[in-house]
Amino acid sequence: MGTGKAVDKALTLLRYLPRVCLANIRTNPGAKKCKKRGRGQHGGDKHGAGNKGSGQRQNYMRLGYETGNTPFYLRFKREPYYKGHHLRRQYPPLSMLMLQTLIETDRIDISKPIDLVAILNTGLYRLFPDQQQFGVNLTDEGVDLFKAKVNIEVQWASELVIAAIEKAGGVITTAYYDQHSLQCMLNTRKFFERGVPIPRRMIPPQDAIEYYTDPAKRGYLADPEKVSQERLVLAQKYGYTLPKLEDDPDYNMLTERKDPRQIFYGLHPGWVVNLKDKVILKPEEKELLDYYAS
Amino acid sequence: MASYYQNLQQISKLTTNFLSLVQKRQSTYYSSPLLSEIGKVKVKYSVSKSPEEWKYVERLLPPLTVPEPVPKETYLSEWRPQLNECLKEKYFIQRTKNHMIPVYLKIGQHGIRKVTIIKNIKGDIWALEQELRDFLQKETPKPLRSQVNEFAAYIRIYGDYVNAIKYWLTEKKI
Amino acid sequence: MLFSRLKHCRCLIRDYCSSITANKSETSLSRRELQYPFKYQVARQAWVENMDTIDEKKLGLLDLHPDVFATNPRIDILHDNVRWQTLYRYVSFAHTKTRNEVRGGGRKPWPQKGTGRARHGSIRSPLFRGGGIAHGPRSPTPHFYMLPFYTRVLGLTSALSIKLAQDDLHIVENLELPTNEPEFIKELVKTRNWGPSVLFIDESDIMPRNITAATDEIRHINLMPAYGLNVYSMLKHDSLILTRAALDVIESKLLFHLHRNNTQEVVSQYKLDQV
Numbered sequence: 001m002g003t004g005k006a007v008d009k010a011l012t013l014l015r016y017l018p019r020v021c022l023a024n025i026r027t028n029p030g031a032k033k034c035k036k037r038g039r040g041q042h043g044g045d046k047h048g049a050g051n052k053g054s055g056q057r058q059n060y061m062r063l064g065y066e067t068g069n070t071p072f073y074l075r076f077k078r079e080p081y082y083k084g085h086h087l088r089r090q091y092p093p094l095s096m097l098m099l100q101t102l103i104e105t106d107r108i109d110i111s112k113p114i115d116l117v118a119i120l121n122t123g124l125y126r127l128f129p130d131q132q133q134f135g136v137n138l139t140d141e142g143v144d145l146f147k148a149k150v151n152i153e154v155q156w157a158s159e160l161v162i163a164a165i166e167k168a169g170g171v172i173t174t175a176y177y178d179q180h181s182l183q184c185m186l187n188t189r190k191f192f193e194r195g196v197p198i199p200r201r202m203i204p205p206q207d208a209i210e211y212y213t214d215p216a217k218r219g220y221l222a223d224p225e226k227v228s229q230e231r232l233v234l235a236q237k238y239g240y241t242l243p244k245l246e247d248d249p250d251y252n253m254l255t256e257r258k259d260p261r262q263i264f265y266g267l268h269p270g271w272v273v274n275l276k277d278k279v280i281l282k283p284e285e286k287e288l289l290d291y292y293a294s
Numbered sequence: 295m296a297s298y299y300q301n302l303q304q305i306s307k308l309t310t311n312f313l314s315l316v317q318k319r320q321s322t323y324y325s326s327p328l329l330s331e332i333g334k335v336k337v338k339y340s341v342s343k344s345p346e347e348w349k350y351v352e353r354l355l356p357p358l359t360v361p362e363p364v365p366k367e368t369y370l371s372e373w374r375p376q377l378n379e380c381l382k383e384k385y386f387i388q389r390t391k392n393h394m395i396p397v398y399l400k401i402g403q404h405g406i407r408k409v410t411i412i413k414n415i416k417g418d419i420w421a422l423e424q425e426l427r428d429f430l431q432k433e434t435p436k437p438l439r440s441q442v443n444e445f446a447a448y449i450r451i452y453g454d455y456v457n458a459i460k461y462w463l464t465e466k467k468i
Numbered sequence: 469m470l471f472s473r474l475k476h477c478r479c480l481i482r483d484y485c486s487s488i489t490a491n492k493s494e495t496s497l498s499r500r501e502l503q504y505p506f507k508y509q510v511a512r513q514a515w516v517e518n519m520d521t522i523d524e525k526k527l528g529l530l531d532l533h534p535d536v537f538a539t540n541p542r543i544d545i546l547h548d549n550v551r552w553q554t555l556y557r558y559v560s561f562a563h564t565k566t567r568n569e570v571r572g573g574g575r576k577p578w579p580q581k582g583t584g585r586a587r588h589g590s591i592r593s594p595l596f597r598g599g600g601i602a603h604g605p606r607s608p609t610p611h612f613y614m615l616p617f618y619t620r621v622l623g624l625t626s627a628l629s630i631k632l633a634q635d636d637l638h639i640v641e642n643l644e645l646p647t648n649e650p651e652f653i654k655e656l657v658k659t660r661n662w663g664p665s666v667l668f669i670d671e672s673d674i675m676p677r678n679i680t681a682a683t684d685e686i687r688h689i690n691l692m693p694a695y696g697l698n699v700y701s702m703l704k705h706d707s708l709i710l711t712r713a714a715l716d717v718i719e720s721k722l723l724f725h726l727h728r729n730n731t732q733e734v735v736s737q738y739k740l741d742q743v
Binding site for chain 3 (some may be wrong): 021112
């Protein structure tokens with residue numbers, strides 16, 4: 001029906017059919033299988049259970065049992081491949097191409113700094129901290145297409161990715177968030193509704209300190225002077241002119257950074273956010289202030 | 295023996311003092327006490343209603359509905375918005391709520407069977423199927439197998455032609 | 469050919485309506501603004517009628533969003549919704565005794581060998597007459613399950629689309645009746661051909677006094693708040709009457725769910741076997 005533009009075929013057909021009521025409706029053919037027990041020669045007799053043995057007598061051997069010989073799951077006392085697997089941190093990937101798509105579909109606002117909360121709020125990147133996942137790993141898929149000036153904070157980035165973002169005139173930082181902070185960031189509305197003060201972010205563990213203090217990785221604990229030095233190094237390595245951030249009109253936005261103990265931009269640890277009354281409660285006790293400032 | 299019990303008593307006193315500070319949570323619903331007013335809060339705190347600080351809070355809250363993309367001059371990624379030029383065609387493919395083209399790959403039978411499915415097709419679905427056939431037949435020498443379901447508004451094509459179809463549709467501004 | 473005739477009809481109706489509108493107030497002439505812009509699809513329209521008189525008076529014309537009122541009429545999804553609505557709260561109290569619950573049957577009835585009869589351990593095994601039932605019903609058996617969230621949303625939109633397509637959906641300004649007499653509403657429903665059973669839907673559960681008194685005795689004319697809208701009720705009643713406020717609430721809620729940013733909250737709520 002070429003001219004069936006405004007008028008839907010099925011809905012017009014319904015105008016000439018009896019009223020749809022409880023007696024008129026049914027499922028698609030093949031959707032429901034009747035669970036009748038088979039009888040007779042076909043389906044009945046042994047009912048698919050076979051002859052003798054544990055199959056027919058329903059007394060199966062335990063899972064993994066290999067009729068006497070040492071089973072596979074007991075043969076190897078140690079598997080060094082999996083040593084410390086429960087302690088290894090995972091960073092689920094987010095490609096540069098995906099990031100570019102999110103920016104172009106206006107899911108992420110580049111006029112403000114992008115952090116893990118902004119990426120999680122799109123609903124298109126999922127993180128599970130209880131499964132040893134610690135944040136975003138920005139991968140280099142689509143790195144040659146990337147051309148957006150952003151202030152982005154991720155948890156892991158390779159050299160090529162850092163170079164691509166800095167070439168476009170942006171700023172990239174790698175920061176660590178402990179699992180408790182990540183749970184607060186997953187669903188911010190739910191967290192604020194709990195009425196609990198914003199916690200302090202913890203320092204990275206021993207094996208992560210080296211990464212986050214490295215200026216080459218743009219770690220948030222690294223010396224800013226060394227970071228700017230590394231920016232020059234990368235520009236020379238990949239052959240692009242390093243854009244001057246000071247001359248940029250968005251300089252304030254690009255240099256906006258969080259304190260190492262801060263989880264959210266603009267909100268300090270210890271504050272309680274009341275969403276209903278649109279009010280922030282701040283502690284005034286000396287002990288609490290000292291604790292949250294440490 | 296006596297000193298042992300004396301020690302125990304001392305330890306139990308210490309532990310009971312400590313336990314009174316620790317938050318106790320009852321194990322069952324019926325055994326736990328009802329909520330009660332804690333009275334005036336003794337800890338000093340200040341209430342701030344500054345709109346600048348509230349802007350930071352609002353920034354953190356996710357949007358409730360999918361934001362409408364603002365049209366731009368150039369696009370660097372593979373995504374293109376749906377323009378009004380697509381209305382000239384005999385058919386119309388409605389974008390998903392995330393503004394994406396509804397072309398998917400279905401893999402079955404342990405990775406052997408690959409089927410491309412195009413959904414949300416309105417208008418003359420048969421014309422779309424013919425045009426797709428004309429375009430995709432050039433890609434393979436094998437005959438193209440497809441299924442059209444007009445009521446459920448989808449076309450299924452045997453094979454992996456997702457990227458080819460998406461490219462063809464973006465060329466047509468659909 | 470049929471469609472061109474229908475298009476022509478709609479133009480005639482539009483011209484006709486502009487000459488017979490009862491009140492030329494602001495509400496009647498202003499079209500409803502629809503959220504979430506759409507391409508290709510055309511907004512559906514419905515008359516706004518009055519409840520003051522027995523004969524209907526058209527007070528205006530409203531636009532309805534096609535994503536809610538012109539979706540694919542999925543009869544199978546309606547069936548799934550109706551089945552879910554009836555089954556999820558159903559508890560079966562049918563009960564049979566198993567072989568260990570039936571009185572007696574602890575002793576071996578006759579020796580294993582020598583009698584010439586079949587070997588048995590108890591006279592209450594399922595093989596015996598009067599014995600226990602092997603795989604019978606066990607009370608109470610709940611049949612609770614949750615239909616996926618978007619199947620339920622699609623069920624509501626399909627039902628609304630079908631009601632509108634079959635001329636069983638009417639929009640009314642409000643539910644203020646002039647009298648609280650049941651005869652008035654019976655006459656009204658009869659004259660307007662709204663079918664014997666009618667479902668009135670208002671925004672909240674507190675309805676105007678007259679209509680609640682009038683429909684109290686009549687069992688086939690029911691009142692329902694907007695949050696109570698369900699597929700079973702829509703199919704059970706012949707006509708569905710929405711007030712303007714209820715229409716706004718229902719349409720905005722359904723459209724919100726169709727354009728939600730993060731569906732995981734709502735989709736994974738009743739999912740089984742989640743980590």
